Amino acid sequence: MAKWGEGDPRWIVEERADATNVNNWHWTERDVSKWSEDLLRKLLLDVKVENAEGRCAVTEVTEIEGEASCNNRKGKLFFFYEWSIKISWEGTETTTGVKGEGTVKTPNLSEENRIEDVDIIVSSKQDHESTLLLQLMNTVGTEEIRNVFATYVTTMKSEFTQGMILSSQNAVSTEHGGFHADRVYQQTDGIAAPVVSKATTVGVKIPTCVVTLSEKFQACPEDLYQVFTREEMVQAFSRAPAVVKAEKGGQMLMLSGHVTGQFIELVENSRIVMKWRCRDWPDAHYAIVTLTFLDRTSETELRLECRGVPASEEEATRDGWRRYYFESIRRTFGFGASLF
Structure with missing residues (x-):
């Protein structure tokens, strides 16, 4: 502690020409309430579920109240959010055509509760009561809504980590597939925030490999390219909420946050390059994925190169791309069933 009358240099921001938060010592806060509300509305309105008995969909977000913020103190990030949400749903029974509607209330979506502990209360209107549809929403619908909440939290942490943590002596670096090898990552509660630094990198390099695959699809390059760049199509084949901003520097999140990344290059109908990682990989480690779309007259050959895989x-990784991407795309869009 500084002596009385002697200013601690960590606190002197106003005397710096750049007003830099030295070593991330100060408490900085960013209000992300409006961003959160917009994302929650968008993800919830995309919820659609069905089974043999019927199908249901969220039709309206009737109430969303609360706030969210991202905070930095002494180089550590803290995310605070608290939301009370009410949505409306409608559905139709498959065999009888009976329609139903109701509401879903979530009073306690906050950082104090794990996603699996958040209350999701499903009800139906008395004059549109359908036991089958209510059961569908209570089971599959509840699961999908929890996926939305998990996607929201993961996306918020990914979106607002950058820029909140500045370079400091405690930063660590990792090998991540050759992508920006001079970038330093600050580790905070499992979140890796990339920051540019000229400091000497430290840490342990992990052995990596290159995964290559070649698949043929009964579709033109234009259609197959859109499968990877249109959010609604990614959600369709992954059967989970997704965030896809198909532009240079745009974020990508799918499979309830299990896969995240960022688009590096997009050549329409020809090539996609992105920074890509699985959630259970070492912190801050990314592979570089290149997807090349080759027109083979009556079909498209898709070549995958995933460089920097642990x-x-x-x-x-090889099995995941085949199962959760290629095979699922074929089943969802009817682009042929044969592998080679």
Whole structure:
């Protein structure tokens, strides 16, 4: 502690020409309430569920009250959010055509509760009561809404981590597939925030490998390209909420946050390059994924190169792309069933 009358240099911001938050010592706060409300509305309105008995969809977000903020203190990030949400749903039974509607209330979406502990209260209107549709919303619908909440939290932390943490002596760096090898990452509560620094990098390099695959689809390059760049199509084949901003520097999040990344290059109907990682990879480690779309007259050959994959994840990555991307795309859009 500084002596009385002697200013601690960590607190002297106003005397710096750049007003830099030295070593991230000060408490800085960013209000992300409006951003959160917009994202929650968008994700919730995309919720659609069905089974053999019927299908239901969220039709309106009737109430959303609360706030959210991102805070930095001493180089650590804290996310605070508290929301009370009410939505309306409608559905139709498959065999009888009976229609139903109701509401879903969530009074306690906050950082104090784990996603699985958040209350989701489903009800139906008495004059539109359908036991089958109410059961569908209470099971599959509740699960999808929890996925939305998980996606919201993951996206918020990914979106607002950058810029909140500045370079400091405690930053660590990792090898991440050759992408921006001079970038330093600040580790905070499991969140890795990239910051540019000229400091000497430290840390442990992990062994990596390159995963390559080649698949053929009965579709033209234009249609297959859109499958990876249109949010609603990604949500369709992944069967989960997704965030896809198909532009240079745009974010990508799918499978309830299990896969995240950022678009580096997009050549329409020809090539996509993105920074890409799985949630259970080492913190801040990304691979570089290149998707090349080749027109083969009556079909499209898709070539995948995933460079910088942790060596221990080689088979899991290869199987994941085949199962959760290629096979699911074929089933969802009817682009052919054969693998080669």
